[in-house]
Amino acid sequence: MALLQIAEPGMGTEPHKHRLAAGIDLGTTNSLVATVRNGISVCLPDDTGATMLPSVVRYLGDGSIQVGKQALLAHASDPRNTILSVKRFMGRGFKDVAHVETMPYDFVDTEGMVRLRTVQGVKSPVAVSAEILKVLATRAEASLGGPLTGVVITVPAYFDDAQRQATKDAAQIAGLNVLRLLNEPTAAAVAYGLDNASEGLYAVYDLGGGTFDLSILKLSRGIFEVLATNGDSALGGDDFDHRLFCWILDKAHISPPSSQDARRLLIKAREAKELLTACEEARIHVPLASDEEVDLTITRKEFAEITEHLVRKTIAPMRKVLRDAGLSAEDIKGVVMVGGATRMPHIQRAVAEFFGQEPLTNLDPDKVVALGAAIQADVLAGNRRNEDDWLLLDVIPLSLGLETMGGLVEKVIQRNATLPIARAQEFTTFKDGQTAMAFHVVQGERELVRDCRSLARFELRGIPPMAAGAARIRVTFQVDADGLLSVTAREMSSGVEAHVSVKPSYGLSDDEIATMLHDGMEHAAEDKNARALQEQVFEAERLLEATTQALVADGELLSPEERKLIDEVMSRLLELKAGSDHHAIRKGIDALARATDDFAARRMDKSVRAALAGRKLNEIEA
Amino acid sequence: MTIDLQQDFFALFGLPRRFEVDELALESAYHDLHARVHPDRHAHLPDADKRRAMQWATQVNEAFRTLRKPLSRALYLLELGGVDAGLETNTAMSPEFLMEQMEWREAVEEAREAADVEELEKLHQRLRSAGKDLYGKLQQSFDADRDLSTAAETARRLMFMEKLQHEIDNALEALED
Ligand SMILES: Nc1ncnc2c1ncn2[C@@H]1O[C@H](COP(=O)(O)OP(=O)(O)OP(=O)(O)O)[C@@H](O)[C@H]1O
Ligand SMILES: [Mg+2]
Numbered sequence: 001m002a003l004l005q006i007a008e009p010g011m012g013t014e015p016h017k018h019r020l021a022a023g024i025d026l027g028t029t030n031s032l033v034a035t036v037r038n039g040i041s042v043c044l045p046d047d048t049g050a051t052m053l054p055s056v057v058r059y060l061g062d063g064s065i066q067v068g069k070q071a072l073l074a075h076a077s078d079p080r081n082t083i084l085s086v087k088r089f090m091g092r093g094f095k096d097v098a099h100v101e102t103m104p105y106d107f108v109d110t111e112g113m114v115r116l117r118t119v120q121g122v123k124s125p126v127a128v129s130a131e132i133l134k135v136l137a138t139r140a141e142a143s144l145g146g147p148l149t150g151v152v153i154t155v156p157a158y159f160d161d162a163q164r165q166a167t168k169d170a171a172q173i174a175g176l177n178v179l180r181l182l183n184e185p186t187a188a189a190v191a192y193g194l195d196n197a198s199e200g201l202y203a204v205y206d207l208g209g210g211t212f213d214l215s216i217l218k219l220s221r222g223i224f225e226v227l228a229t230n231g232d233s234a235l236g237g238d239d240f241d242h243r244l245f246c247w248i249l250d251k252a253h254i255s256p257p258s259s260q261d262a263r264r265l266l267i268k269a270r271e272a273k274e275l276l277t278a279c280e281e282a283r284i285h286v287p288l289a290s291d292e293e294v295d296l297t298i299t300r301k302e303f304a305e306i307t308e309h310l311v312r313k314t315i316a317p318m319r320k321v322l323r324d325a326g327l328s329a330e331d332i333k334g335v336v337m338v339g340g341a342t343r344m345p346h347i348q349r350a351v352a353e354f355f356g357q358e359p360l361t362n363l364d365p366d367k368v369v370a371l372g373a374a375i376q377a378d379v380l381a382g383n384r385r386n387e388d389d390w391l392l393l394d395v396i397p398l399s400l401g402l403e404t405m406g407g408l409v410e411k412v413i414q415r416n417a418t419l420p421i422a423r424a425q426e427f428t429t430f431k432d433g434q435t436a437m438a439f440h441v442v443q444g445e446r447e448l449v450r451d452c453r454s455l456a457r458f459e460l461r462g463i464p465p466m467a468a469g470a471a472r473i474r475v476t477f478q479v480d481a482d483g484l485l486s487v488t489a490r491e492m493s494s495g496v497e498a499h500v501s502v503k504p505s506y507g508l509s510d511d512e513i514a515t516m517l518h519d520g521m522e523h524a525a526e527d528k529n530a531r532a533l534q535e536q537v538f539e540a541e542r543l544l545e546a547t548t549q550a551l552v553a554d555g556e557l558l559s560p561e562e563r564k565l566i567d568e569v570m571s572r573l574l575e576l577k578a579g580s581d582h583h584a585i586r587k588g589i590d591a592l593a594r595a596t597d598d599f600a601a602r603r604m605d606k607s608v609r610a611a612l613a614g615r616k617l618n619e620i621e622a
Numbered sequence: 623m624t625i626d627l628q629q630d631f632f633a634l635f636g637l638p639r640r641f642e643v644d645e646l647a648l649e650s651a652y653h654d655l656h657a658r659v660h661p662d663r664h665a666h667l668p669d670a671d672k673r674r675a676m677q678w679a680t681q682v683n684e685a686f687r688t689l690r691k692p693l694s695r696a697l698y699l700l701e702l703g704g705v706d707a708g709l710e711t712n713t714a715m716s717p718e719f720l721m722e723q724m725e726w727r728e729a730v731e732e733a734r735e736a737a738d739v740e741e742l743e744k745l746h747q748r749l750r751s752a753g754k755d756l757y758g759k760l761q762q763s764f765d766a767d768r769d770l771s772t773a774a775e776t777a778r779r780l781m782f783m784e785k786l787q788h789e790i791d792n793a794l795e796a797l798e799d
Contacts, residue, residue: 601674
């Protein structure tokens, strides 16, 4: 009866209502969106039939924004306002960006994440990425015929915390609910593994436009377990272009080209690189703005020679990843190649030589990541029955630590630990009456803080005054399934929970995100209210639906009184949702979350018990 | 009557509390539990469920990590038995072991200074097989003799070897860069 009460159009009582979900491959060069239709994962095309959206955003003087092909066309004529390969700037400072000197952008050298000055003002890489995400989400919604419940966005496995957080922030600004950040090679393994019903140890070698990832996975009975991952989040096809570009400058005796010529030459360099995959030689013929002309020919062999060091840069991670996984090259059953840059013959040769076998190239290296992401999005949205599900167990790519005396790093979480993971470390005060403590969180493998990546600094205040060494401050690192870190700190001896304020080193603050969300709306106050209302209504619907499902599945875990209470809070939220006060709806959502907290705990217990009981049964049978 | 998140890791996986573990049973219990508690199974549910899922999955990972490797399993058994493996404090090591430690250390140091990758890899292998020999001793002490203080000493030796292996890894990595 309670169920009927809460049933209304748009909500549905059937427990397996299909929720619209999509997988997004937010690439350095190209981005794609895919979804599962009738059980099959497909990449969605734009209205010209193209599935790949060039990851290019152009800000125009009239306040409009172009994304994709149109923007790409303008990139030689309007280089300053046309942003390419923005992924390379995500969660990165000005000093971290390679080849800045040949980039035509107007960089703002601020503290923290690098910014770009455009005709539409200063833009963060997060805002630029959000524009790409918006276009893809709109494409998916038009194709699916409704708003997306959630998306899975892929990130390079070797992305650090700042880069992951920046990606998640971009999704938030684009108004998307992120079900999971999924590592690109893992997504590829899902698409490949399910397609081929593979079992055993596999390596995924993913060389895209701007990033390189290598993951070792164990596939067994529906479990995709990442054993180790390695890579370089600043190595990709772009670097091969850049190397060829330098070769051209050198051969043609051009020193420093104008930014328009630089763009033009870079385009030609990329074209020549791609041509060399199919042909033995490529001609590079470019008229320059300075009336000069470049006319050169390069052979495949020459190209392989000048980019040899880049290929070698992918070999060291292969050794490391095998060592971390405790394996040798012979143990690997298959090598899956992902990313457009793996089409280069000398890359294929190097990989084949290292693993002693021809890599697997029977799937489209451009699409496989998006296809895998869509499959996972479908699962996470709850569209499949649990029984025929598979499970992904992924790892953290880089160790996490805290700065200690003398600029040294104390590692708290080791790389390649399976997610989610939590670790606590205790610290004490070193002065009498000390009431505050400063922490510096870093990520990386090196011993010195200055060789690692700074993630955040935070201060713990309100420690009760005690003698030196008497306070016990426990700092807990929790890394969730997205690979994102959260830190909590607590003084243990007094039980006082001290206040923590985190300042991300290369991220956006909550205030900045709020401002960007706000700016993005650019509407009158009532429009903003309307949007806030819509968001809360959407969230309320999601929670009501999820709770309904939980009650259908496990209602018997509640006493009649407990059940009555939850039903009441649900009815109340239903009423609020029909109104127009988004603050009130928020309160109703929070109330329902609180009312079901204990129920959630019991459900989890039941589930765990079932897992244990199920196993004992199996063992007896065996 | 909720299940205690802090319950002992052996109980969590439904395994007997001993040094020798059935690796297949451990792994299949680990997978079965994750099939229930992993956050991916709860991504479409309310935040309360997601939070629980993360706590449980974190605990399952911690338990698996602890039991899977012989050294961490041994240290955990010592902890359950109330014995402090006494890393720095307990220095009562046998003279032979101290000698052996010094020899290993010198060999590694030498190879590192000579940037001798091959030698480093060889030492790594030797340390690994020397470590494996100690597993049998641990099993004897824990499961047959129930002699925790001998087990603690063996665990300390193993710990030293693993630390050295780790240093070799770092040295190799530094040479590769
Ligand atoms: N036939 C080809 N030969 C050589 N390189 C190619 C070929 N086709 C595409 N590429 C290169 O592949 C790169 C783009 O690959 P892809 O689309 O997989 O990258 P991405 O997903 O955008 O980047 P990332 O995964 O690093 O974020 C570009 O550098 C492009 O020049
Ligand atoms: Mg890619």
